[in-house]
Every structure is written in structure tokens, then in C-alpha cells.
Amino acid sequence: MSTIIAGHFQLQEEVERARQQLLGAGFAEERISAFFVNQPGQHDRTPIGGDHQLSPGASDTPAGVAEGAAAGGVVGAAVGATSAPLTGPFGAIVGGLVGAHIGSLFSFSKMKNKGEAETDGDNADRVRKSGMLVAVAVALADGTAAAATDEGGAIDALRRVGAHHIERAAGTIVGGDWVDFDPLSEPQLVASE
Incomplete structure (x- = not known):
């Protein structure tokens, strides 16, 4: 060298x-x-x-997506079951949409390491x-x-x-x-x- x-x-x-x-x-x-x-x-x-398998700061993304899917599934099932008597077969669709939205919000909170800056300025x-x-x-x-x-x-x-x-x-x-x-x-x- x-x-x-x-x-x-x-x-x-x-x-x-x-x-x-x-x-x-x-x-x-x-x-x-x-x-x-x-x-x-x-x-x-x-x-x-x-350069990397995961983007810098996204080390918890796979776990966050799994947790988000689980949380969304629970919320979606509850909303679908509750709204089914009023909306009929559309209750499951509404429950799925609400659950997907809740799950995505939950998983986004896990995708960035805590305390990590949004830019690479430093x-x-x-x-x-x-x-x-x-x-x-x-x-x-x-x-x-x-x-x-x-x-x-x-x-x-x-x-x-x-x-x-x-x-x-x-x-x-x-x-x-x-x-x-x-x-x-x-x-x-x-x-x-």
C-alpha cells in the first residue's frame, strides 16, 4: 500500500x-x-x-412495515365488523381502507432512526x-x-x-x-x- x-x-x-x-x-x-x-x-x-441494501436511516423499515400491517389489520377488522350491519359488504372494504391507512402511518414512524436529521448537511x-x-x-x-x-x-x-x-x-x-x-x-x- x-x-x-x-x-x-x-x-x-x-x-x-x-x-x-x-x-x-x-x-x-x-x-x-x-x-x-x-x-x-x-x-x-x-x-x-x-450502495446499501437499505437506505441510511431505514434500518427498522422491515419491522415497521410488519408492525404497521398488524396494527392496520386489527383496526381494519374492527372497523369492518362494526360497520358491516350498516354498510353490508362494503364494511369489509371500508375496514380494509381504514386499516391500510392506519398501518401506513404506524410503519412510517418506524422507518427513520430516532434523532436522525432529514438532510445530510452535517x-x-x-x-x-x-x-x-x-x-x-x-x-x-x-x-x-x-x-x-x-x-x-x-x-x-x-x-x-x-x-x-x-x-x-x-x-x-x-x-x-x-x-x-x-x-x-x-x-x-x-x-x-
Whole structure:
């Protein structure tokens, strides 16, 4: 594993300038990787697509739906039995509709973890931004430099060409491919100067 410095860009032309800047700073071409990072939730990590089996905050959804169905069934049966003498066969239909409504309200209260915010505003720096990413391996696991320059040189080179959200990570770049990149990992942002 190596120490990797990566910067985010929005345009393909910026990516090519960043690659040239890193090559000019002495980094070997096979230690530089450039690729597009999808938006959060669109990394196709599960068999049905997406990043997680359940949406964040929806861990209690299956239990909530079952409890809602049970509560709705009880209420619906009671309403249907009570209204059957007046409404005839429509009592069961009315009971089913009322029960379904009560059950859905009950299950919705279980679908969001208690105390969880509705937006991800406070998690903005904990989620990797989408866009083009240019990464360079700057140090090998044994501590030796992977190129003619160091971490500071890579950060400076990326800043000179307008990189934003520069991050530090551990990983392996082989032949220009960051082989163990995890789009769901929390980025470790490099402080701005």
C-alpha cells in the first residue's frame, strides 16, 4: 500500500492539466490514476444497484412495515365488523381502507432512526464528492518515495491546477489504476493553506 494524494476536478481538460503537472513534478505515469467518481448512492455495490441494501436511516423499515400491517389489520377488522350491519359488504372494504391507512402511518414512524436529521448537511465532508478524481501514489508502504517528489509536492501540483477537495488515502495504484479504491470510504481531506 502507498500513501495516495487525490484531488477532485469537474472538467476533463482539468484532469489532463493535472496529469501533466504531476508528470512535470517528477511523478511516474504508472503511479498516477484518473477516473470518474459517481454520486453517493450510485456505485452499484449491491445486486440491485446502489450502495446499501437499505437506505441510511431505514434500518427498522422491515419491522415497521410488519408492525404497521398488524396494527392496520386489527383496526381494519374492527372497523369492518362494526360497520358491516350498516354498510353490508362494503364494511369489509371500508375496514380494509381504514386499516391500510392506519398501518401506513404506524410503519412510517418506524422507518427513520430516532434523532436522525432529514438532510445530510452535517455529513457533507464525510461523503466523497462526485466528479473526476486524479490520484498519485507518493510513498510506498516501506516509507520510500514513489517518485522524485513527496506528498507536499503532489498537493502543491494539484492546487496549482485548481483541484478541490484534496484528500489523503492509503491504497495501491498499479499501472495507472487505483485498484483498491473504495468510493464509500470517508475521505480524509487535506487542510487548505
